[in-house]
Amino acid sequence: MxxxxxxxxxxxxxxxxxxxxxxxxxxxxxxxxxxxxxxxxxxxxxxxxxxxxxxxxxxxxxxxxxxxxxxxxxxxxxxxxxxxxxxxxITDLKRASKLGVRLYVNYTDIPQILGGLGISILSTSQGIMSDKQAKKQGLGGEILCYIW
CATH class of the missing domain: 3.30.1370.30 (Ribosomal Protein S8; Chain: A, domain 1)
Structure with missing residues (x-):
């Protein structure tokens, strides 16, 4: 036991x-x-x-x-x-993609969190980066989490 x-x-x-x-x-x-x-x-x-x-x-x-x-x-x-x-x-954190349901977006569809006050963290083909870096590099990917 x-x-x-x-x-x-x-x-x-x-x-x-x-x-x-x-x-x-x-x-x-x-x-x-x-x-x-x-x-x-x-x-x-x-x-x-x-x-x-x-x-x-x-x-x-x-x-x-x-x-x-x-x-x-x-x-x-x-x-x-x-x-x-x-x-x-950090006010709150939320998991976007989960083990069973993945959330993929194109770089043009990356959501803006609280009007730009929060961030999304993405897993892209170039590695893990913030939403701002992904948009700047023109990369989409899997949204891992939101932080605001």
Whole structure:
């Protein structure tokens, strides 16, 4: 029989392994709602690319890769807050393409989030990039998520 803690750890790692983007979004959203400054996420190339885009767009302060004692890589993301009341620069995050239903768009059909205040992150033939970069390069692709 598996203890409840063991069951939780197994199911948690299962979901993080199979839907990396949702794990990233949920981790950032939960930290933002709890007014935490730093989020630790498991490392993979998708996480680092999304963190880089968020930093370029001014939604996070910075991020860094780190290796713990067991040799596992993690990414630490420092969230950005405005004013002393800790109002997060990230209001909400939403997964666009899901595991069962993918959302593909041409570069002319990339949606504008909140009149340009938010961003979309796309997976294109040239890699993962923001909606602004994709439009500039004339690339469409799979919309991974919306952030505003």
């Amino acid at each position: 598996i203890s409840r803690k063991g069951y939780y750890e197994k199911t948690r790692s299962y979901y993080m392994h199979h839907d990396t983007i949702s794990a990233i979004l949920v981790g950032i959203k939960n930290a933002s709602l709890r007014k935490k400054h730093i989020v630790r996420l498991p490392y993979n190339s998708m996480t680092s690319k999304i963190a880089k885009i968020l930093q370029e767009e001014g939604l996070i302060n910075h991020w860094k890769e780190s290796i713990n004692k067991e040799g596992r890589k993690s990414i630490y993301i420092t969230l950005q807050y405005q004013t002393k009341k800790k109002i997060s620069a």
